[in-house]
Amino acid sequence: MTTQMMIELIAVLTAVRDDVPQVMTIDHGRLLPSGPLESTHRSLQAGVRAWVERQTGHPIGHVEQLYTFADHDRLLTTGQGRLIAISYLALTRSHAGETGWRDWYDYFPWENSKTDVGRDCLAIIERLLCRWVANMDNAAVRVRQWQRCVSLFAIGDMVAWNDELVLQRYELLYEAGLVAEAGCPPEDAVPGQAMHHDHRRILATGMARLRAKIRYRPVVFELMPEEFTLLQLQRVMESLSGVQIHKQNFRRLIMQQQLVEETGRIEENTGGRPARLYRFCGEVRQARQFVGTKIPLFQP
Amino acid sequence: MTTQMMIELIAVLTAVRDDVPQVMTIDHGRLLPSGPLESTHRSLQAGVRAWVERQTGHPIGHVEQLYTFADHDRLLTTGQGRLIAISYLALTRSHAGETGWRDWYDYFPWENSKTDVGRDCLAIIERLLCRWVANMDNAAVRVRQWQRCVSLFAIGDMVAWNDELVLQRYELLYEAGLVAEAGCPPEDAVPGQAMHHDHRRILATGMARLRAKIRYRPVVFELMPEEFTLLQLQRVMESLSGVQIHKQNFRRLIMQQQLVEETGRIEENTGGRPARLYRFCGEVRQARQFVGTKIPLFQP
DNA sequence: TTGGCTTATACTCAATATGAGCATAAAGAA
DNA sequence: TTCTTTATGCTCATATTGAGTATAAGCCAA
Numbered sequence: 001m002t003t004q005m006m007i008e009l010i011a012v013l014t015a016v017r018d019d020v021p022q023v024m025t026i027d028h029g030r031l032l033p034s035g036p037l038e039s040t041h042r043s044l045q046a047g048v049r050a051w052v053e054r055q056t057g058h059p060i061g062h063v064e065q066l067y068t069f070a071d072h073d074r075l076l077t078t079g080q081g082r083l084i085a086i087s088y089l090a091l092t093r094s095h096a097g098e099t100g101w102r103d104w105y106d107y108f109p110w111e112n113s114k115t116d117v118g119r120d121c122l123a124i125i126e127r128l129l130c131r132w133v134a135n136m137d138n139a140a141v142r143v144r145q146w147q148r149c150v151s152l153f154a155i156g157d158m159v160a161w162n163d164e165l166v167l168q169r170y171e172l173l174y175e176a177g178l179v180a181e182a183g184c185p186p187e188d189a190v191p192g193q194a195m196h197h198d199h200r201r202i203l204a205t206g207m208a209r210l211r212a213k214i215r216y217r218p219v220v221f222e223l224m225p226e227e228f229t230l231l232q233l234q235r236v237m238e239s240l241s242g243v244q245i246h247k248q249n250f251r252r253l254i255m256q257q258q259l260v261e262e263t264g265r266i267e268e269n270t271g272g273r274p275a276r277l278y279r280f281c282g283e284v285r286q287a288r289q290f291v292g293t294k295i296p297l298f299q300p
Numbered sequence: 301m302t303t304q305m306m307i308e309l310i311a312v313l314t315a316v317r318d319d320v321p322q323v324m325t326i327d328h329g330r331l332l333p334s335g336p337l338e339s340t341h342r343s344l345q346a347g348v349r350a351w352v353e354r355q356t357g358h359p360i361g362h363v364e365q366l367y368t369f370a371d372h373d374r375l376l377t378t379g380q381g382r383l384i385a386i387s388y389l390a391l392t393r394s395h396a397g398e399t400g401w402r403d404w405y406d407y408f409p410w411e412n413s414k415t416d417v418g419r420d421c422l423a424i425i426e427r428l429l430c431r432w433v434a435n436m437d438n439a440a441v442r443v444r445q446w447q448r449c450v451s452l453f454a455i456g457d458m459v460a461w462n463d464e465l466v467l468q469r470y471e472l473l474y475e476a477g478l479v480a481e482a483g484c485p486p487e488d489a490v491p492g493q494a495m496h497h498d499h500r501r502i503l504a505t506g507m508a509r510l511r512a513k514i515r516y517r518p519v520v521f522e523l524m525p526e527e528f529t530l531l532q533l534q535r536v537m538e539s540l541s542g543v544q545i546h547k548q549n550f551r552r553l554i555m556q557q558q559l560v561e562e563t564g565r566i567e568e569n570t571g572g573r574p575a576r577l578y579r580f581c582g583e584v585r586q587a588r589q590f591v592g593t594k595i596p597l598f599q600p
Numbered sequence: 601t602t603g604g605c606t607t608a609t610a611c612t613c614a615a616t617a618t619g620a621g622c623a624t625a626a627a628g629a630a
Numbered sequence: 631t632t633c634t635t636t637a638t639g640c641t642c643a644t645a646t647t648g649a650g651t652a653t654a655a656g657c658c659a660a
Contacts, residue, residue, distance in 0.1 A: 005305035005306070005307060005337075006305070007305060007370075007384065037305075037370070037382075039382065043370065044368065044369075044370045065367060065368060067365060068344065068365060068368045068386050069344075070307075070337070070343065070344045082337075082339065084305075084307065084384070086368050229607095229608090230608085230609095231607075231608080246647095246648070246649070246650095247607095247608090247609095248609080248610085248611090248649085248650085249647070249648065249649080251608090251609075251610095252647095253646095253647090268656085270606080270607055270608075270656080271605090271606055271607060271656085271657080272605080272606035272607025272608065272655075272656060272657075273606075273607050273608045273609085273654065273655040273656045273657095274607090274608080274655075274656065275607075275608060275609090276608085276609090294646095529636095529637090530637085530638095531636075531637080546618095546619070546620070546621095547636095547637090547638095548620085548621085548638080548639085548640090549618070549619065549620080551637090551638075551639095552618095553617095553618090568627085570627080570635080570636055570637075571627085571628080571634090571635055571636060572626075572627060572628080572634080572635035572636025572637065573625065573626040573627050573628095573635080573636050573637045573638085574626075574627065574636090574637080575636075575637060575638090576637085576638090594617095
């Protein structure tokens with residue numbers, strides 16, 4: 001007995017502009033590029049590429065699968081059928097003058113913990129979560145949930161901030177009824193723009209995957225221009241992870257891994273001493289593609 | 301335009317018996333437990349659980365999604381429809397006297413690189429791959445593919461063996477036409493039992509995921525009995541990863557991470573001095589569930 | 601022209617973490 | 631008893647990491 005199914009492909013397409021990670025959206029920032037799998041698509045990846053390029057005009061590079069959802073709230077409105085969503089993370093380089101790009105942190109201001117906006121947002125969240133648990137009847141549940149808040153949002157610096165827990169933090173806020181998607185009135189919601197359906201949740205999944213992946217695979221270079229200075233590279237990693245990096249140690253680690261090589265050219269507009277330009281060389285030099293990237297991401 | 305779809309759920313259910321990782325199979329070891337998603341399933345995970353329990357009678361614990369496939373060779377034979385397969389990794393504890401369990405390394409003998417069988421198998425593979433690239437016309441392609449062989453199978457110890465590349469190694473053997481699934485005659489195939497469809501590929505995906513995950517999440521304990529000695533724990537990690545571990549350093553790392561606590565009881569049947577028994581305590585002690593596991597897996 | 605600001609780049613130093621091994625303890629077996 | 635086996639405690643050299651100092655080389659404004 002096969003039921004009526006519909007497969008939706010959803011892309012979290014990410015690029016970096018002016019050291020700020022951005023995501024491609026449609027519908028005025030309320031939806032991720034997406035569309036149904038069609039019989040003309042040769043594969044799932046091909047389908048994702050087709051939809052993104054059709055809806056945004058932007059060709060995409062690196063693509064990897066994120067997650068497949070088929071919850072019960074994903075029922076087709078047209079009948080007894082079921083809607084399955086397969087989400088993808090895609091990375092791409094430049095995008096001068098295109099529309100549809102939005103900052104990651106418009107949707108997740110609290111994830112930008114290195115900025116003032118992020119810190120303010122976290123302070124608000126802390127208060128709201130505190131109120132949320134205070135209203136719980138069962139004492140044991142209250143303690144456990146507060147523990148969860150503390151460890152996910154690094155409240156009270158007994159626990160270090162873990163930048164990879166983007167999804168878990170969003171889900172906690174959802175459960176606490178502090179995001180618009182959970183049906184809460186805007187005045188009770190945490191800062192950050194909402195999206196339709198569960199697209200903000202999918203964005204969180206993509207952000208978490210990318211934050212995890214840049215630690216052990218050289219995927220950052222998918223987002224960098226051909227030539228870049230080491231500070232530019234550092235800025236991109238910092239803004240992706242939302243965490244500060246010690247400059248000298250960052251250089252040391254990048255250099256000793258031999259992922260980059262000097263181009264011989266110089267960037268003059270640094271605001272200070274000119275900087276050497278580098279290019280990614282992991283692809284060419286090592287046919288062994290399975291190299292890692294170690295980054296000194298620390299907590300301040 | 302929605303096409304006719306069928307969703308298949310496939311489980312890589314893993315347990316450990318006598319320090320050997322095993323996978324649950326049906327059809328005499330030729331298939332992984334699997335079945336179509338039905339409208340009665342409340343979620344994908346629930347569907348996986350239902351199918352595994354119906355086909356094998358074994359209840360499962362930890363479950364996580366692996367990958368969703370929809371390649372063109374996955375067309376429904378009944379028409380123009382498409383078959384989508386969503387695969388899951390599941391972990392479970394004991395399974396005394398159940399049928400259907402097979403050793404991981406019956407399917408992937410070369411992945412058991414710490415044993416003699418594994419080393420012999422790797423020697424055979426090296427010869428076959430050597431012959432494969434030797435027959436290539438284009439010199440540039442030959443060099444690149446040989447590079448790939450060298451780095452994936454750690455040929456000539458210029459490169460260290462990477463135990464997480466299970467899937468990449470299988471895919472290389474598939475491309476080289478050295479596995480039965482690629483349609484090669486049995487006498488040309490590499491050792492290791494084949495499976496129907498792409499189930500061996502999915503098993504490889506599950507093995508790779510588990511090998512990667514035990515390094516940074518305390519999932520091993522899902523496979524351990526309630527009480528265990530540190531050597532038992534080490535043996536399980538070694539057999540999962542196919543890599544040797546330095547005993548004293550392993551103990552040091554496990555102890556200092558405070559993932560386990562003494563039960564106060566003693567295991568007598570060690571073959572030597574009796575050993576203390578431990579239990580996993582990460583779950584209870586730390587409501588912060590996001591703890592890691594660091595293991596000193598080295599290459600000999 | 602000079603001092604101040606910015607970023608770049610080279611090095612140092614202490615604290616940890618890691619790989620490898622030694623030594624002793626405690627059981628059973630020959 | 632002596633040998634073998636596993637358990638467990640401890641040392642030591644080396645590598646990695648976090649943090650900071652020092653100097654270089656641009657720009658700009660006084």
